Amino acid sequence: MEKSWYLRLSVVVFAAIFGFLSIWPTIHDLGWLSAPEWVRSTFTGRISPGLDIKGGLRLSYEVELDTYIEEQRNRRARDLLYAAGELAGVIDKEQTAQLTDAQRRALDEAIQVDRVGTDRIRMTFKDPSLVDKIDRPFVRETVGELLRIDSRDRASGVVNLSVREDIVEGWRETAVDQARKTIENRIDTLGLREASVIARDSDIIVEIPGADDAAFERIKGIISKTARLDFKIVDSAGASAVFTGEHLEEGVSLQTEQALDGPHGTVVAPYYMASGEGARERLEAIIEQLTLPRERVVSVGEVDGTDGKAWRTYLLVDMAEVTGEDIDDAFVAFDQTAGNRPVVSIRFKTRGARAFDELTARNVNRRMAIVLDDRVYTAPNINERISGGSAQISLGSGPYQQALDEANDIVVVLKAGALPAPLRPANEQIIGPSLGEDAILAGAKGAVAGIALILLFMGVYYMLAGVIANAMVLLNLVLQLAVMSFFEATLTLPGIAALALTVGMAVDTNVLITERIREELRSGKSPRTAVDQGFERAFSSVFDSQITTLIAGVVLFQYGTGPIKGFAVMLMIGIAGSLFTGIFCSRVVFDFIVRRPNLKTLSVG
Missing domain, CATH: 3.30.1360 (Gyrase A; domain 2)
Known part of the structure; x- marks a missing residue:
């Protein structure tokens, strides 16, 4: 055997061993095959059952975007008020942090700032001459490029401003994205690895498999707490x-x-x-x-x-x-x-x-x-200046355990960060575990039956080549599950469907290669030559079919949502595994067989 063959063999062996070790802890958790402690501590990733399999809680929240936009607008209105107060000579820049009552009254008399709607500001000046000073350079220096001047009326002393449309749209996207990340951080802090958080327009959808009613109530409270x-x-x-x-x-x-x-x-x-x-x-x-x-x-x-x-x-x-x-x-x-x-x-x-x-x-x-x-x-x-960089929140004199639980929950939300805007509960669904059990049983039966029939057909029809193909199909399945375990992915019913589909695609890859080898053998070529030319001539067909399906998977992932995206991800992982096992790994096995001395025939059905 050439040295390159041993190198390729080591890659196949490593992939097979690493793949099995990655999914062994998950198999252990299912009670099917006990894994040693060193395996469970080294390979910490687990495949978690999805909501449609295990049952659990689905929460839908609407981010109150108008509240977020108003708060952002109000901050700029305050900045404009203080900056205009400096122009009017009512306050100094150093005094804006803590105005006296007299300064507040003087500022109120000189300038009135009204918040109009969610994204507009109206400034009314007692001295109309100040209107001319509220120009674009002044606004840019005070609040950047966030606001635009809609109108200025010196006669009435009124300046109307509004937040730019692109800025408002950016604030909306930022609020939703920050809310999603904050909820993810809070859920991760609770150790809910299998939970998923999805942002859809202005909605945040949280799916939490398993847990009991008491845990649900605590989770809902922690998720919805603004933590400002x-x-x-x-x-x-x-x-x-x-x-x-x-x-x-x-x-x-x-x-x-x-x-x-x-x-x-x-x-x-x-x-x-x-x-x-x-x-x-x-x-x-x-x-x-x-x-x-x-x-x-x-x-x-x-x-x-x-x-x-x-x-x-x-x-x-x-x-x-x-x-x-x-x-x-x-x-x-x-x-x-x-x-x-x-x-x-x-x-x-x-x-x-x-x-x-x-x-x-x-x-x-x-x-x-x-x-x-x-x-x-x-x-x-405040008895004296506090320079230690720390503070303390007291929780009252209620029951000790209640205060301790409240303290723990406050720590969770403070560490995860504050929500950018309040959440309004939109929908709550509790999916019973019986529904999950029925779904997983039906899905598992269908997937196992389909895979078993495919493997049986391959072994009977293609004989030794079919056995090799079956080994590659199983290796492809192990590698897909290993990738899921590495990324601690959640397995849903669409994911099971994608697994079954990619098994069929992996078989298709091996069928194309085996048929090309059969054609070469029928033309009178030796097994070694038939294998070399069979792989070479089947490659373009295999690659084209897999890439075509990959494009479909990319489209589903780009435009699909929720379960459709999960299906697309599993499909793309399966395509990569199919190419690796069907073209690379099976070639290593065939090369070992046909390079034996005195080999005259090759069993390909």
């Missing part, structure tokens, strides 16, 4: 102008507290409190009726009331200089000063640590609220 973490300053001095006692409902009361508020010293700060069932909802209904000063927002937090748990309001500075994007790590810790209660400990990135340091330095003797998804978890006093 903000560190905001509490405006205790301004609370008296907001919480006046109007619009109160039954179960909601006006309370007061002594609070520090920087240069104002200790002030009496009013707030609303509600207790009992539906307390948070009642408070939020009242908040919607409040008239708030510019750059202020009201959030609620859970506290201990006289009759158990209660909810209260906080008046906060709207702009958050430190957010969840500044977090480097989050983990569950235990507060020894509070009886080892679980807390969420946070470490900031370099930029976040610097911003947190500056925020606390400017607001000594004020309260800072830690807000997660519009809920104030804690609002401690």
Whole structure:
């Protein structure tokens, strides 16, 4: 044998051994053939059953894109307001981070910024001459190329701006893509390897095979949590102008507290409190009726009331200089000063640590609220500048296990990142396991029966060549499953159908080659010459047929969705395996047979 044959043989042997070892852990999990520990620890990939096979949960969410676009627009509106305030001489650039009440009133009198629709801004100036200064260079310097000037009316002092259409479309695509990636990260953190997340237009579809009802509820809660973490300053001095006692409902009361508020010293700060069932909802209904000063927002937090748990309001500075994007790590810790209660400990990135340091330095003797998804978890006093680059979220005084579970869930969502926009549940389907069992049984029976009939026919009709072809077909099947296992793919019913189809295509490859060898033998050529010319002359036919099918698979993958894409992927993997086993591997076996001394005939049926 030539040296090249031994090299080709080593490739075939390596592929066969590596392929089997890759799928052995999956076979072990099915209870069919026990695998040694070193195999399971080395080859960690598994083939997971899909939702249509195992049953489970299918969730469909709609990304609230308008909310995302409005928030992006509002940030630019704030930037324009401050930049125009500098033009008007009302504020200085260094003061925009924390305006005094007098500066806020002066800014409100000089410039009014209205948010119109989801993507438009109207600026009204007390001094109409400022309209001329709001030109394209000013807008570009302030917010980049995001906004365009629609109209300027010096007589009325009004400038109308809007977000460019291509920017809006880009924001939509970004929001959906970020939501998909964030949900994938959260699911991966939970260890749900077999779950799949698909983005389709503005919808996110999550499929989770298996699990029980309790796990489903936790998964749904973690997926839908926006996880927007903000560190905001509490405006205790301004609370008296907001919480006046109007619009109160039954179960909601006006309370007061002594609070520090920087240069104002200790002030009496009013707030609303509600207790009992539906307390948070009642408070939020009242908040919607409040008239708030510019750059202020009201959030609620859970506290201990006289009759158990209660909810209260906080008046906060709207702009958050430190957010969840500044977090480097989050983990569950235990507060020894509070009886080892679980807390969420946070470490900031370099930029976040610097911003947190500056925020606390400017607001000594004020309260800072830690807000997660519009809920104030804690609002401690800032007694001094905090330069350590870390913070802590306390979780109240409820049951210990409940606080620990909540801490773990918060860590999951903070590590995975915040959703760019809220999710609105669109559909929920629970697929029973009995449906999965029926589907896998029928699909498996069909696939096994089809493969068995093909192998039987090949062995009977083509004899030794058929046996070689059958070995190549099985090797192709092993390699396909090995690729799936390596990428931890999910096997669905369309995937099983693709496996059965590619088995037929692998057989077709071997049939073409075997028939060409038979023709050469009938013309009186020796077995060695017949094999050499049979492979050479069959190659173009085999390659053309496989490439034609590959093109169909690419089209299905490009334009198909969900199961169709899964079918296309398995089809393309099968085509690659068919070419490798049918042309390369079978040639190695035939070369071994025909190069034996004194070989006169070759059994090809």
